[in-house]
Amino acid sequence: ARIGGSLTQAGAPSQQYEAMINAPLARDRLSLRAVAYETIQGGYIDATDLRLSNVDKTTRTGARAALKGEIGSDWVINASMGFQSIQSNDAQYVTPGAGRLHRANQILESSQNNFAQGAVSAVRGEPWGQFKSTTAFVQHRYSSQADASNALPLFGAGAPSVGSYVEPIDLEMLTEDAVFTSPNTGPLQWLLGAYGSATWEKANSVVRAGGLGAAQILYSERRADFRNAAALYGEASFAVTDRMTVTAGFRAAASDAQTTSDVKA
Numbered sequence: 001a002r003i004g005g006s007l008t009q010a011g012a013p014s015q016q017y018e019a020m021i022n023a024p025l026a027r028d029r030l031s032l033r034a035v036a037y038e039t040i041q042g043g044y045i046d047a048t049d050l051r052l053s054n055v056d057k058t059t060r061t062g063a064r065a066a067l068k069g070e071i072g073s074d075w076v077i078n079a080s081m082g083f084q085s086i087q088s089n090d091a092q093y094v095t096p097g098a099g100r101l102h103r104a105n106q107i108l109e110s111s112q113n114n115f116a117q118g119a120v121s122a123v124r125g126e127p128w129g130q131f132k133s134t135t136a137f138v139q140h141r142y143s144s145q146a147d148a149s150n151a152l153p154l155f156g157a158g159a160p161s162v163g164s165y166v167e168p169i170d171l172e173m174l175t176e177d178a179v180f181t182s183p184n185t186g187p188l189q190w191l192l193g194a195y196g197s198a199t200w201e202k203a204n205s206v207v208r209a210g211g212l213g214a215a216q217i218l219y220s221e222r223r224a225d226f227r228n229a230a231a232l233y234g235e236a237s238f239a240v241t242d243r244m245t246v247t248a249g250f251r252a253a254a255s256d257a258q259t260t261s262d263v264k265a
Helices: 149-155
Strands: 002-006 014-026 030-041 058-071 075-088 111-126 129-147 163-181 188-209 217-239 245-264
Touching: 149 163, 149 188, 149 217
Parallel strands: none
Antiparallel strands: 002 014, 014 030, 030 058, 058 075, 075 111, 111 129, 129 163, 163 188, 188 217, 217 245
């Protein structure tokens, strides 16, 4: 375990916490490694118009774990997972002319970034070679908001007002890769594999006038993207002599992408 801290001149203090463990769960058969952490970075920028101090605080929290085990005498399984969340209360830039480490925005430009992933691989060795399959899943959700007050006239807004631009994005991806490889003995070495992936991404962008809680929407876009890909590949090498090897390979791939978008302005 580890604990840390720091002080920032004209800013808020920061802290760090971390713990890790390596543990055999079953002797020579199953083991675990796990890590958890949190880092809090104190802010150091003041929002003058909002009368707030140290607004750019950022918190990062996460954990990851890996598990390795043997099933019988043939299979080796590796499983892993991890997630991380980054929360920023405000962006880290200053406004020229507002003073040292000061900003003059009408709203806080916060952001949220969440990431999670999991993967499982299975390996089996045979006299004819080795088979390995790897399956992975990723989920990434992130959103941000920005001060769009100066851009409101572009959307037809009349009187000066507080404006905001919010963009949440949700992405998910699933992949699979399976490959056969030959033994490392003999003049002929080969491999044959197949790969596939599917990705979904959704975004919802909104421009509002009057602040985050206002009902007046000046612009909105709902967008959805779907992408998939597949491939079949292989390679073979033959040692003709001790000094010359002939190698041949191939890869056949296909992909598809679909997009839908609904814009209201």
